[in-house]
Amino acid sequence: xxxxxxxxxxxxxxxxxxxxxxxxxxxxxxxxxxxxxxxxxxxxxxxxxxxxxxxxxxxxxxxxxxxxxxxxxxxxxxxxxxxxxxxxxxxxxxxxxxxxxxxxxxxxxxxxxxxxxxxxxxxxxxxxxxxxxxxxxxxxxxxxxxxxxxxxxxxxxxxxxxxxxxxxxxxxxxxxxxxxxxxxxxxxxxxxxxxxxxxxxxxxxxxxxxxxxxxxxxxxxxxxxxxxxxxxxxxxxxxxxxxxx
Amino acid sequence: xxxxxxxxxxxxxxxxxxxxxxxxxxxxxxxxxxxxxxxxxxxxxxxxxxxxxxxxxxxxxxxxxxxxxxxxxxxxxxxxxxxxxxxxxxxxxxxxxxxxxxxxxxxxxxxxxxxxxxxxxxxxxxxxxxxxxxxxxxxxxxxxxxxxxxxxxxxxxxxxxxxxxxxxxxxxxxxxxxxxxxxxxxxxxxxxxxxxxxxxxxxxxxxxxxxxxxxxxxxxxxxxxxxxxxxxxxxxxxxxxxxxx
Numbered sequence: 001x002x003x004x005x006x007x008x009x010x011x012x013x014x015x016x017x018x019x020x021x022x023x024x025x026x027x028x029x030x031x032x033x034x035x036x037x038x039x040x041x042x043x044x045x046x047x048x049x050x051x052x053x054x055x056x057x058x059x060x061x062x063x064x065x066x067x068x069x070x071x072x073x074x075x076x077x078x079x080x081x082x083x084x085x086x087x088x089x090x091x092x093x094x095x096x097x098x099x100x101x102x103x104x105x106x107x108x109x110x111x112x113x114x115x116x117x118x119x120x121x122x123x124x125x126x127x128x129x130x131x132x133x134x135x136x137x138x139x140x141x142x143x144x145x146x147x148x149x150x151x152x153x154x155x156x157x158x159x160x161x162x163x164x165x166x167x168x169x170x171x172x173x174x175x176x177x178x179x180x181x182x183x184x185x186x187x188x189x190x191x192x193x194x195x196x197x198x199x200x201x202x203x204x205x206x207x208x209x210x211x212x213x214x215x216x217x218x219x220x221x222x223x224x225x226x227x228x229x230x231x232x233x234x235x236x237x238x239x240x241x242x243x244x245x
Numbered sequence: 246x247x248x249x250x251x252x253x254x255x256x257x258x259x260x261x262x263x264x265x266x267x268x269x270x271x272x273x274x275x276x277x278x279x280x281x282x283x284x285x286x287x288x289x290x291x292x293x294x295x296x297x298x299x300x301x302x303x304x305x306x307x308x309x310x311x312x313x314x315x316x317x318x319x320x321x322x323x324x325x326x327x328x329x330x331x332x333x334x335x336x337x338x339x340x341x342x343x344x345x346x347x348x349x350x351x352x353x354x355x356x357x358x359x360x361x362x363x364x365x366x367x368x369x370x371x372x373x374x375x376x377x378x379x380x381x382x383x384x385x386x387x388x389x390x391x392x393x394x395x396x397x398x399x400x401x402x403x404x405x406x407x408x409x410x411x412x413x414x415x416x417x418x419x420x421x422x423x424x425x426x427x428x429x430x431x432x433x434x435x436x437x438x439x440x441x442x443x444x445x446x447x448x449x450x451x452x453x454x455x456x457x458x459x460x461x462x463x464x465x466x467x468x469x470x471x472x473x474x475x476x477x478x479x480x481x482x483x484x485x486x487x488x489x490x
Contacts, residue, residue: 060346063353063399075345077352084345100320100329101305107322107355108308114359122367123380124387135368135380142369154308 003029003085006046007066011235012183012228014078014113015066020179021082023222025089031227033065049074079106082176091176102170105158105177109184112151116187117236119143119243129240140243144195148188149202155181156203166205167212174216181206182213187237195245248274248330251291252311256480257428257473259323259358260311265424266327268467270334276472278310294319324351327421336421347415350403350422354429357396361432362481364388364488374485385488389440393433394447400426401448411450412457419461426451427458432482440490 003022007015009031022029035041049069050061061067062076068085075081083103086092092102117125122139123132155169164172169181185206189196200207213219222228231237248267252260254276267274280286294314295306306312307321313330320329328348331337337347362370367384368377400414409417414426430451434441445452458464467473476482 062349063356063396073342073345075349077349080345080349080352083348097318100318100325103328104307104320104322104325107325107352110352111308111359114356118363123384124391126387126391132383135383138377138380139368142371146369146371151308 001071003027004032004069005029005066006032006049006069009034009043010229010232012187012231012237013066013235016183016229017078017109017176017180018066018068018081018085019227020183020219020222021085021089021091021176023227024174024179024216024218025091026218027089079103079110082106082180086176089176091174091179093171093173093175098171102175102177105155105169106180108151108154109177109180112184113236115143115147115151116191119191120238120240129238133242136240136243144192144245148192148195149199152199152203152206156206159205159209166208169209174213178209178213179219182210182219185210186214187231190231191237191239192244193239198245246316248272249277249314250274250311251277251294251314254279254288255474255477257432257476257482258311258480261428261474262323262354262421262425263311263313263326263330264472265428265464265467266330266334266336266421268472269419269424269461269463270336271463272334324348324355327351327425331421334421336419336424338416338418338420343416347420347422350400350414351425353396353399354422354425357429358481360388360392360396361436364436365483365485374483378487381485381488389437389490393437393440394444397444397448397451401451404450404454411453414454419458423454423458424464427455427464430455431459432476435476436482436484437489438484443490 005018032041033043033046037044060074066078067074067076068081075084087094092099119140120129120136122135159166159169162169168174169177250263277286278288278291282289305319311323312319312321313326320326332339337344364385365374365381367380404411404414407414413419414422
């Protein structure tokens with residue numbers, strides 16, 4: 001059964017973590033909001049499902065995208081979607097302990113993402129960056145000095161202490177968590193190239209993981225395609241020179 | 246098998262969402278860090294499990310508490326712990342669709358909690374409130390005007406559109422999500438009493454849910470006990486008069 005991903009069409013954002021999993025697995029999916037409105041999909045279809053009380057699934061609509069429709073099921077929250085998709089796409093071991101462990105790591109990635117986003121929006125998501133620039137500078141300085149290393153060194157430690165080896169973060173096969181870590185490293189390189197250059201030597205295994213994932217055939221093909229939206233100044237990862245070291 | 250909850254002993258914090266579930270279910274559990282060090286538990290035992298490479302479970306240690314130990318399993322991230330405990334404590338329906346839906350709601354509560362915390366710490370968790378007071382005022386003004394109503398009205402809408410009635414948020418029985426919503430309403434009343442007074446008339450079902458949960462025998466007994474840590478100025482919910490309306 002075809003998956004329908006609902007997410008904003010102009011940014012990678014949180015939707016990208018789902019896209020990477022679907023792409024790696026070569027799943028049959030539609031990126032709904034990126035289709036033409038004339039097809040019956042498009043952004044209007046997404047807003048319809050979220051806001052229209054007449055839609056049977058509206059009661060289960062999320063507060064915000066991304067969400068996934070699979071048959072009658074509508075499910076939201078990025079980590080929850082990956083938790084659901086993981087076994088179906090072969091991107092997590094099927095036993096409960098491994099699934100909970102992968103999900104725990106993904107939820108820590110979610111926490112990290114909020115902090116990455118809030119570097120440029122420490123006061124309010126509803127205000128422009130230019131209206132919270134001094135606060136953004138203060139928050140980002142702390143983020144680069146304390147929070148970014150804390151998260152990155154945590155994942156580096158998890159990776160190096162994996163009893164099944166350092167190639168993957170969960171067990172001995174690729175999981176959606178590896179794909180998400182790839183995206184985190186890629187995004188941080190875009191947003192804070194100078195800070196990341198200083199950080200790199202402390203996280204060799206994460207850097208190697210990023211390189212390995214980027215060369216996987218399905219991911220490499222996806223990254224070169226028009227389906228991969230370039231990083232830009234509207235997403236979670238933004239490059240403001242004045243915020244980098 | 247006894248549950249061991251690991252969380253900071255002086256605050257409700259994120260651990261409280263787990264405590265409420267364990268208390269409602271009258272589960273056999275130890276609040277490890279609140280025990281005397283002489284018992285072999287205490288904060289030292291928590292830090293040991295998190296930081297000591299010699300501990301077999303250290304590889305699975307979380308970035309931050311709370312975490313739960315159940316037999317050999319160590320599991321972290323509040324929503325993940327509740328996802329695991331839910332069926333075991335009879336606090337979520339057992340079918341996958343309901344579990345995913347409850348988990349989705351809990352993850353939205355997690356998002357809300359981050360925003361609640363960041364009202365008093367918009368720049369850095371590692372700095373004191375007094376060192377980020379102007380930023381906290383700005384962030385809280387936006388939180389009260391925009392974010393708090395957005396989340397509360399969302400949960401109010403979910404509650405009122407529950408096809409099984411308005412008594413519980415998931416289906417027709419108490420779930421851990423109801424307990425968490427109780428805690429959110431209680432905490433917001435403590436932190437922002439004046440803003441909540443203005444908000445209350447728009448969220449009658451949530452207010453009623455809070456009252457119902459507080460009167461459940463196991464919860465009422467817990468709230469009166471010494472096991473319930475009072476709200477204070479070290480947790481997620483803090484009352485700074487100058488931040489309220």
